[in-house]
Amino acid sequence: MSEVEILHLPTDVDVPSLWSTAAARAAAWLRGRALPARDATLLLPFAALVPVARETFAAEPGFGGWPPRIETPLTLAAALGPPPEAAPGRVSGEPLVDRLAATARVRRLLGATGLDEGAVVPGELPWLTAQFVDAAQRLRAAALALAPARRAGWWAAAAARTAAAAAGPAQLEARLLSEAVNWCAEGVAGATDRLFRHRPAAWIVVEMGGADALVAGLLDAAAAAGVPALRLVADPPSAAPFAATACPARVRRWIAEDAEDEARAAAAAVVDALAAERTPVALVALDRALVRRTRALLERAGVPLHDETGWQLSTTRAAAELRALLRAARAGSGGDAWLDWLATWPRAEPAARASLEALWRGSRRVRDAAAATRLARAAGAHLAPLAEPGRRSLNAWLQRLAGRLQADGSAERLRSDAAGAQVLAALRLDGAGPGWGPAADALHLDLAEFDAWLAAALEARTFVPPADAGAVVVVTPLARAIGRPFGAVVLPGADHRHLGDAAPAASLVGDALAAELGVPTRGEARLRQRLALAQLMRVPALTLLRRLQDEGEGFDDSPDLQWLLLERARAGLPAWPDEPAPLPRRLMPAAPVAPPRPSASAALPHTLSATQVEALRDCPYRFFARAVLRLEEPAELEQALAKRDYGEWLHLVLQHFHAGRAAAEAAAPHEAAAPPPDDAARLQQAAEHATRELRLDAAELLPFRASFEAFAPAYLRWLARHEAAGWHWLGGETEHRFAAAALAPTTLRGRLDRIDQGPGGTRRVIDYKTGSKRALERKVKEPLEDTQLAFYAALLGDATPLEACYLALDERDAPIEIAHPAVQRSAAALVAGLGDELRRLRAGAAMLALGEGEVCLHCEMRGLCRRDHWRPPAQQAAEAAPGHAA
Known part of the structure; x- marks a missing residue:
């Protein structure tokens, strides 16, 4: 010895x-x-x-x-x-394989404890499994550090220690730890x-x-x-890691205002080192998010990089494509999920996808509806093998996924991509590998669980990109930046959170037990970080950066760095003062813009809708954007039903109700022997018909159906009073056009919710609304200011007496009529005023952005007219004055 x-x-x-x-x-x-x-x-x-x-x-x-x-x-x-190859079901050290075996063990343990998965908080089973695997990996690493002859005694001591803790009541975590010890002790063999x-x-x-x-x-x-x-x-004494460090380095300490400034300063420090030919340069990845931003800035500047840290495989484009595929295949996936996947599907032509999106968003302009329909069918057929309901083994899911990737050519494309190849390897889509088959056959999942498993599998892997050609900048963790002949080191994140005592991570192996068993503790990790910082003092140039705050949270200096500075002061060495990060800044004079004044006399639309006319009256520039440029805000493809969906559904319910009622009355007049129609039943039938026609989920519609159940009898009572006064339904959802000499060559077009006929042949336009009654009352308070009902009245001409009203359907005491007084007079004024305005625009008048009024607060074109960047009104007036020099 x-x-x-x-x-x-x-x-x-x-x-x-x-x-x-x-x-x-x-x-x-x-x-x-x-x-x-x-x-x-x-x-x-x-x-x-x-x-x-x-x-x-x-x-x-x-x-x-x-x-x-x-x-x-x-x-x-x-x-x-x-x-060595681990026996099936035993700990192997390979996280993905071990996670499969661990899932089965955790489920068995829950059953033995008197629990089942339903008794566990949703989402806790994957967390418990992850903690179980983490504990097993830590214990296995500690055992493998011992000579094989010493391991049996170590496992016996660990088993006795954890079994004692697990004997207490309701100690689920302790029992998991004891099971992890037993699992590892069944057979530990490692390459080392x-x-x-x-x-x-x-x-x-x-x-x-x-x-x-x-x-x-x-x-x-x-x-x-x-x-x-x-x-x-090569390390200094652990008790005083900085006392014996006589630093040869040229050290700078830079302070930035926030994370973005810190990233910019780190990139500037790297570029400075390259300009001074202090190469290679290490960029230390203490703060991973910050270094990702710094890396992006350096790539933008054309600096070649070698990233040794990488990032989670789950964040790569290849992983996102697979996740999008599975989300689209899940039952109840919304249009957004499909569109996200179609954006990556090789068989989806961009034009067809754009048409499908426009169709789903209810756009008035769909370039190729036939191509959109074909794409939707092809996509549904491609997703069908994944969308089939039921639970199946993990191997079966992976085979189906591999089949989908092979069928559309995605597999070959992924193999040719660095991240894609790692994704295929991580998921065993290009070969199972040892220890995989039995565990993957034993685990049964539904599609949602398979998606969650795939996400966890990709999060557990790190993607390290290939180095750029000629790279002399190395992104590396602190522990691997030491002892290497770097010409300069740039270390962002030298603050109390990233170069200090980090918050303890959740673990079944607590620090006390870890110290007792010889498993690395938090204290040892902190010591390693201090020793690494001391080793960095050997490099020729070191730049330490931190920020003052991040989203309002203050950031202090690193305690290790403060310790180092204190030791330097005791040794009589010069301090390293904090300096503001020397970021390049430019003072830019304010450059407000004038309101836009477009003119498009030759591009005015030939037909106008009520919405377009209202936009012209609200703000000519809004009309220019909507009607001339034909811009529109894309509708959200929300999975949950919104109030506007209820409004669309209720419109259709009333249309089916009245159309069916009128047809029944025409077929069976009241003087016949047929019984009178049951309006309450017919209204419920219309509701079911509308639900099917719009393909709405009955469960999602349930909250709105509750409102409808209260509305239906109130509506029938209102209808009885309405008909007793001599009114009857004449038609609904009818298209109308109106042409007049005052508007020529422009025509008006629109669809009316409902037209009733009353005493003396008077017609009444009824516009259904699910908005606020007060807002509707404000609209008709000044009759000439209300565009919609006046526009609808204009569509019907002035041959017969005409009335118009809004019918509020969503108030507590609905339905409520809000009548427009003298609507025919308002319609005539609207047509005359609109004709004058159109003649001005055809003559080349500017369509000004007004920038005033309530409409500006919620206008979707506000970013286009740049309302928030206009010159002050006084300056605008001076520029518009005669004789002003441009």
Whole structure:
């Protein structure tokens, strides 16, 4: 048995000097023990250090041209042979496979505890499963760090410790942890087990950024077997990580106002380093969201990057395509879900998709309705295998998904994309792999559960993009930024949240138990972060950035950085003062714009609707945008029914009711022997007919049906009074056009909700409304200001006496008539005024944006006319004055 020897490397030298010293001391140690260097193995903390270590050790004359074998624990284990295959259902270390087996175990445990999935809070089962897998992975890693001979005793102690906690009442989490221990103890084998059987002439370990449990266990086993072992410790003492650090770095501390400014400052710091030829440059990913934004800014500037951190595979375009496909296939998926998927479907022609969207949004302009219909049918047929109801095994779901991707050519396209290939591999769509089949056959899911499983599977994987050609900027985590020959390091996120004591993550393995079992704790993670920060002081140039606030939340300096500054002050070293981030700023003079004054005499529409005429009266520019440019705000494809859907449904109910009633009366006159029609039953039949015609979900319509049940008898009472006064239904939903010399060549067109006929042949236009009664009363208070009823009256001409009213259908005491007094006079005034206005516009008059009144508050064209950026009225008046120089 031998001892593991320890040599401390200097903490006050730069990175090249550190590696030169490590090589020299390793060579001297081997010579002193007459050990052949080429038969020794040197282990590094992570793979990015291998190139610099091999280069430096190869140049060390003490090795005589034969340096040690240089690896990391993982690369050495891979070189020694393929990883062992876990038995089906046992923990394997592969998160996706383990999650399948864990789901079954958690369900069994819930049943044994007297619970079932229905007794668990919705969404808690996936969370419990994730916690179970996390605990198993942490326990497995701790066990694999021990020599195989020591593991049985460790598992026995862990089982006893967790079983005691699980014995208490209602300790579900404790029972899950105990089950995780039992699951792992059934059979733990890892690729690194071969390291304990490897017998080099000597082990040499470079320790940087904290000790590694696996390496420590390996050295202990080597020492017990009599194999010489050396630890080259590059870290300062853990109790005072910053006390012995004499920093050679040129350090800048920049403070930005918010996250966007911090990202811009980080990008500027990278560009500064490149301009000064301090390459390569490390961009440290402490704050992942911030670094994503910084990366985007650098890409925009044409800076090639090598991103070692990547991002969740679930956020890639390839993953989004698969999620969109499954969402579209789910029962009850709305139009938005279909359109999202169709935007990615290779078989969806853009023009056909645009036509389908226009059709679904109720647009008046659908370019190719036939193509839209064909696309909808083809899409439905493609989704059918996924949309079939029922539960099936995970393997069956994956086979169906693979079949859909193969059928439309998506599979080949995904294979040719870096992220797409990783998505296919993560989901086993290009081959199952070991340990997959039995677990995937045992798990049965419906489509929603399969979608949730797929989302979790993709969130568990990281997509690392290929490096750009010629990249000298490396995006890397803090733990892998150390010991590398960077010319400069840029570290955004040097604040109390990202470079400090982070909030504890939920875990079945608490810190106390972790410390007892030798599982890494939060305290050890914090120490690793401090040691990594101390190692960064070796680089030539370091820029530390933080922001003052983020969405109103204040951000303080990093406590580790404050500790470092305190140690520098004690040593009499100069401070690193905070400086405002030197962001390039430009003072831009305010440049308000004048209200638009378009003229389109030759482009005026030949027919006008009531909505277009009302827009012209409200604001000529709004008319220009709506009627001349033919712009319209796209309707939302909401899955839940809105009040406007109820209004459309109620309009159709009343139309079917009155049309059916009139047809029945015509077929069976009252003087015949047939019984009188049952209006209440007919109204209910009309409601069912309208529901089917509009393809509305009866369950979603239920709240509105409750209102309708109260409305129906009130409407029939109103109708009885209305008919007793001599009125009867003449027609509904009828199209009308009106042409007059005053308007020529323009004609008016519109659809009337209802026309009744009364005493003396008088006709009455009734417009159904589900809006506010007060708003309707305001509209007719000034009769000449109400456009809609006057427009409808104009459509019917002035040959017969005419009345008009709004019928409010959605008030507590509905229906309520709000009559328009003297509507024929208002119609004549409307036609005359509209004719004058159209003649002005045809002569080239400008369609001004008025920018006043209540209509401006909710106008969908406000961004187009730029109302909020106009010049002040006084300046506009001065510019309009005669003699003003442009």
